[in-house]
Amino acid sequence: MAFSTGPWKWAIRSKVWRLTPPAYLPPQTPWIATMTPFVVPTADRFLPPPPPSLSSPEWVAQFNEIKAVGQDSSTQRTPAQTATALFWTANVVRQDSGTVRDLAASMNLSLVQTARLAAMADVVNADAGISVMYAKYHYLFWRPVTAIDPTSVKPSGDAFGPVPGFDDGNAATVEQAGWRPLVVTPNHPEYPAAHGTLTSAMDEVLTQFLGTNRIDVDVHGFDASGPAGNLNAVHHFDRANDLRAEIINARLWAGLHYRGSSVAGVDLGRSVAKYDLKHAFGPTP
DSSP: OOOOTTTTTEEOOTTTTOTTTTTOOOOHHHHGGGGGOOSSSSSSTTOOOOOOOOSHHHHHHHHHHHHHHBBTSSSOHHHHHHHHHHHHOOHHHHHHHHHHHHHHHTTTHHHHHHHHHHHHHHHHHHHHHHHHHHHHHHHHOOHHHHHOGGGHHHHOOOOOSSSOOOOOOOOOOOOOTTBBSSSOOOOOOOOSSSHHHHHHHHHHHHHHHSSSSOOEEEEEEEEEETTTTTTOOOEEEESSHHHHHHHHHHHHHOOOOSSHHHHHHHHHHHHHHHIIIIIIOOOOO
């Protein structure tokens, strides 16, 4: 890890994660990265490869894509895409728990079957959460708001780097002062995407419990026309990969994660889930 407990001390390197506007909150739950997983041997068992080099074509493509479609005032993002981005701002634990309850009810599962499904979901999500937080604080990759707008760093300084922030040194990526994402950036490092990790892990639980990629489930999420914290919107997913594709796009449209970060999170969540289910649960009766 590049941080220590007590007063926060971070490795100063040019593209390190910085506190993000508007609140500039301190790092969220870095202690999760040091937890012992329930089933996976270690938190780094499925550590993703590093984010793309800032001189690479991959970085240029991902930077320019999120700059265009993830901005709060983007005209390249459709209303439907905006609604989907906001749908996935719902609390992922509430979403997953609701999906488990709905599935148990629709299938008339017994108490034992319901308990097994809930255990599968909770254990897998715990290990996926530990794994993704380890990866985040291992790589300390900067959020889009910091990369696109170096002046977005805390005006009084955040002890993680200079004010204003760095640019990436790549002439093919043009910074934009004042750029802000559609959704307020969470206060933890960017890579890989946590929501993609947890959603993909849950997706694998459903796939293996049902014994098919045709999961045919409804997921409840946030409806921007309703009250704060609601789960009034419903998205239906016929196949497991439909759900994974939507979460990748949703976090991009929200301006929170580069496409590659969500892909890495999806892969991480699936790997953790496959390991946990194989080693702790075996075939579903």
